[in-house]
Amino acid sequence: MRARGRTSRWLWRWRANPLRRHDDVLEAWLVLAVWLIVAVGGTFAGFMAARSAADVLAHQRAERAPVPAVLLTDAPQASETYRRAVVTVRWTPVGGPARTGKTLVDAGRTAGSHVVVWTNPRGDLTTEPPGPTESLAEAALFGAGAALGVTGLALGAGAVGRCLLDRRRVESWGREWDQLAPH
Structure with missing residues (x-):
C-alpha cells in the first residue's frame, strides 16, 4: 500500500483530482517531454557528435x-x-x-x-594530426558539447513553456477572483 501511495503522489498530475486543471496536465506532459528529450535526445546527439568527430580525426591520421x-x-x-x-x-x-x-x-x-x-x-x-589519445579527448569534448547543447535547449524551452503556463494560471485566477470577490 505504501509503494502505491508514493507512485500515486509521483503521478499526481495525471490522476483524477477535482482540483486538477487543464494547465496542470499540460505542465506534466511538458516536463515529461523535456526530460525525455534531455535523456534520449541529449544522449543521441552526444553519441553522434563524438562518433563523427572520431571519424574525422581518424581520417586525418590516415591521410596525413x-x-x-x-x-x-x-x-x-x-x-x-x-x-x-x-x-x-x-x-x-x-x-x-x-x-x-x-x-x-x-x-x-x-x-x-x-x-x-x-x-x-x-x-x-x-x-x-592529433594522436589517438588526443582524438579520443576531442571526440569526447565534442560529444559532451552536443549533449549539453541539446539539454540546454530542451530545458530552456521547457522553462519558457512553464512560464507561459504560470502566466496563464495567474490570469485565470485573476478572472476567477474578479467573479468571486463581489460575493
Whole structure:
C-alpha cells in the first residue's frame, strides 16, 4: 500500500483530482517531454557528435604523412613569448618534385637543419594530426558539447513553456477572483 501511495503522489498530475486543471496536465506532459528529450535526445546527439568527430580525426591520421624537410632559412632565437618561428623549408612529397613552403619550427634552428613536416595526399604542408589519445579527448569534448547543447535547449524551452503556463494560471485566477470577490 505504501509503494502505491508514493507512485500515486509521483503521478499526481495525471490522476483524477477535482482540483486538477487543464494547465496542470499540460505542465506534466511538458516536463515529461523535456526530460525525455534531455535523456534520449541529449544522449543521441552526444553519441553522434563524438562518433563523427572520431571519424574525422581518424581520417586525418590516415591521410596525413610525415615527410623529412630541410630548413632554407634560420629560425630566430626563442624569446619569452615565442618558442616557435615560421621559416621556409624544402621537402619532397612521395612521388613528386621537391617543393618549398613555410611552416612552424622550434626557434633557434639554423638553415640546413632537418625537420619533419606533415603533408596531405596532394603533398601540401599541413598540421600534424592529433594522436589517438588526443582524438579520443576531442571526440569526447565534442560529444559532451552536443549533449549539453541539446539539454540546454530542451530545458530552456521547457522553462519558457512553464512560464507561459504560470502566466496563464495567474490570469485565470485573476478572472476567477474578479467573479468571486463581489460575493
